Amino acid sequence: MSRADKRAFYQLVRKAGYREFWKLMDDFHARAYRLAEQHYQEAMDIVLQPRQKTAVIAKAREIRELWDGIFEITVDATEEAGA
Numbered sequence: 001m002s003r004a005d006k007r008a009f010y011q012l013v014r015k016a017g018y019r020e021f022w023k024l025m026d027d028f029h030a031r032a033y034r035l036a037e038q039h040y041q042e043a044m045d046i047v048l049q050p051r052q053k054t055a056v057i058a059k060a061r062e063i064r065e066l067w068d069g070i071f072e073i074t075v076d077a078t079e080e081a082g083a
Helices: 003-015 018-047 050-067
Strands: none
Touching: 003 018, 018 050
């Protein structure tokens, strides 16, 4: 993110109301989560066999959805993960 992009995002956040702020944060958080998923998928492409990769992705989805109850990535859903 360039300095201009950061400044534009900052201005957008400053102008946002309460609900708009949390919508922006959820969108930003979900983008970061998807980028992390992409990195892990690329690493699995290099290291694992296709069947292994499929199994890991299925298990990660199971853990996220069934164990943690997270179907949509939001700030609230991942709040405790950083603690």
